[in-house]
Amino acid sequence: MNIKEVHNCYGCGVCATACARNVIEIKLNNEGFYEPYISDESKCTDCGLCTEVCAYLHDDLSLKDVGRQSYAAWSNDKLVRRRCSSGGVGFEVGSLLLNRGYKVCGVRYNADNNRAEHYIASDIRELVQSAGSKYIQSYTVDGFKAINRKEKYLVTGTPCQIDSFRRYIQKFRCEENFVLLDFFCHGVPSMHVWQKYIKWAEKKVGKITYASWRNKRNGWHDSWAMGLGGEMHGTSVDWHDSYNLLVKGERGFFNSQMSKGDMFYGFFLSDCCLGKQCYDNCKYKYKNSSADIRIGDLWGKTYKDNKDGVSAVVTFTPKGNELLKQCNCELVEHPFDVVAEFQMKACAKRSRHFNVVLNSLLNPQKDIKDAYKYVKRDFLRKRWNRRFRKILRILKISK
Ligand SMILES: Cc1cc2nc3c(=O)[nH]c(=O)nc-3n(C[C@H](O)[C@H](O)[C@H](O)COP(=O)(O)OP(=O)(O)OC[C@H]3O[C@@H](n4cnc5c(N)ncnc54)[C@H](O)[C@@H]3O)c2cc1C
Incomplete structure (x- = not known):
């Protein structure tokens, strides 16, 4: 087996780094994630190094007996x-x-x-x-x-x-x-999100020259873990927001916050992509x-x-x-x-809008706002679920 049979892996590129024959390339797949491809199979000697170093193909971790x-x-x-x-x-x-x-x-x-x-x-x-x-x-x-x-x-x-x-x-x-x-x-997230976001941003500020995802202009605070993520649409709460994307272009710059509906963070943190x-x-x-x-x-x-x-x-x-x-x-x-409070203990759960968001992102005729409507729906659904659970909790306590 060589790495050509591996798809939707971590895209870490270590197989390409290890390959002595230099025949592994890492390219974006159709869904916008890095994946290995063998460029010239005739040069592969089946040495097995690429699969040996691949974390995706092993169940255990490479670091054993950890202290902490x-x-x-x-x-x-x-x-x-x-x-x-x-x-x-x-x-x-x-x-x-x-x-x-x-x-x-x-x-x-x-x-x-x-x-x-x-x-x-x-x-x-x-x-x-x-x-x-x-x-x-x-x-x-x-x-x-x-x-x-x-x-x-x-x-x-x-x-x-x-x-x-x-x-x-x-x-x-x-x-x-x-x-x-x-x-x-x-x-x-899929690189299609970033590519479409850049297209949208370039209409505002011209060719992008710099991006900082966690600009601290508005301080440092987690609106997400504190529950504001679900409330972000239409909110006027002036919250310290750590998820502040600063984008500079040739014609100017903008700051876009998660709590004020930034689209990139909407995609990333809603687990849609x-x-x-x-x-x-x-x-x-x-x-x-x-x-x-x-x-x-x-x-x-x-x-x-x-x-x-x-x-x-x-x-x-x-x-x-x-x-x-x-x-x-x-x-x-x-x-x-x-x-580690609030850190994830298990894999992210795929949003029910995953396929429809991806299809919209893959469609060159559609801009980022089209896919973003589904992300918004997801947030609204999660907000209502949270409120519903809260009401249930209150009812239980008052019984
Ligand atoms: C995709 C992604 C998801 C994350 N998810 C979480 C999370 O769920 N919970 C959490 O607490 N923190 C998460 N982080 C980490 C968090 O954003 C900060 O990096 C962390 O708080 C450390 O901050 P710092 O000020 O100490 O790091 P800094 O001193 O700013 O260092 C950042 C380090 O991250 C490395 N880095 C930056 N971007 C990438 C990238 N795309 N791929 C690989 N390495 C990169 C840089 O090389 C640098 O060494 C995530 C980071 C990334 C890139």
């Missing part, structure tokens, strides 16, 4: 904290390791290709591009292939990318050269990781009044824990369930 320590954390540098998505821990781990002679393989937004991509940062100026979450699937191959296994690297990515990457460095017996960092991951693998086969929720360090947003009750950003951080190896302690970060140790 969990923290609330934030950068001591105010600018870093402001620029990053939550507390800036991802950036601070990178900065520490750069000072120790590592390079960082992180994710930047490439406005020329309208995509997120892994790249290598060799100094702090280059590292800045990796700050902040880009809520689209990243194209890993060029970044991963640029890694020299004999040198030291921090590699960051989604949990599935990191699980495959650990398999790869285990296979080549160079695990000690690497520190791996992932995050609590909701899932990745995630990858099939995110719904059916994500092994990495909550406590499950193959990284040394996991980061996320600490949305729980403990820090609910914080307006600057707090990262949830979990270390799974002694190496990860030691490094975290040496970062330029404030750390407060908490039990895991405090740090």
Whole structure:
């Protein structure tokens, strides 16, 4: 078996990185997710490396016997904290390791290709591009292939990318050269959403030059976990909203907030357009990781009044824990369930509008607003369900 029989996988690109014959390409499939293709089958020697490093084809995780320590954390540098998505821990781990002679393989937004991509940062100026979450699937191959296994690297990515990457460095017996960092991951949306969003945005501001998904102009707060997500349409609540997409173009810029009906976030967080693998086969929720360090947003009750950003951080190896302690970060140790409050414990549930949304996104005649009507319906349905459950609870209590 080689990777050509694998479809709707994680699209992590590690098979293409590992292939010594260079015959695996990673391209977007029809539904807008990265997938491997064999470009020249006659050159494949059936060595099996591509399937060996593939996390999608294994039930277990590549990191065994994990310990676990969990923290609330934030950068001591105010600018870093402001620029990053939550507390800036991802950036601070990178900065520490750069000072120790590592390079960082992180994710930047490439406005020329309208995509997120892994790249290598060799100094702090280059590292800045990796700050902040880009809520689209990243194209890993060029970044991963640029890694020299004999040198030291921090590699960051989604949990599935990191699980495959650990398999790869285990296979080549160079695990000690690497520190791996992932995050609590909701899932990745189809690239068709982002491509249509960009088309819509370009009508407003011209060719897009920059995008920041988690701009802190309106502070840092989770309207989603606090339940505002279901109330977002037509609301006039002025809520601190962490899901604030800042888009700059050649003719200007705009900020678009989740709580005021931003379409991209509507698609992403309503679970109408995630990858099939995110719904059916994500092994990495909550406590499950193959990284040394996991980061996320600490949305729980403990820090609910914080307006600057707090990262949830979990270390799974002694190496990860030691490094975290040496970062330029404030750390407060908490039990895991405090740090991971509101994080997903299971795969996202496919919305009943998944097919109709995807078909609309695939139709070149239709713009993003057409597919978005179904997302709105989904939100309304969820809002009514929530209200209904609340009424039932009240009735039960008053009996
Ligand atoms: C698709 C996606 C889904 C997420 N889902 C959740 C969730 O459900 N719950 C939660 O708490 N947090 C989630 N996060 C993580 C969260 O958005 C923040 O990254 C996290 O709070 C850490 O913030 P920070 O300030 O410490 O990180 P920063 O210092 O800003 O570092 C961000 C790191 O993420 C990496 N990165 C950015 N975009 C991508 C990408 N597209 N693919 C791979 N790596 C990337 C960068 O290379 C960098 O290392 C998600 C992130 C992404 C990209």
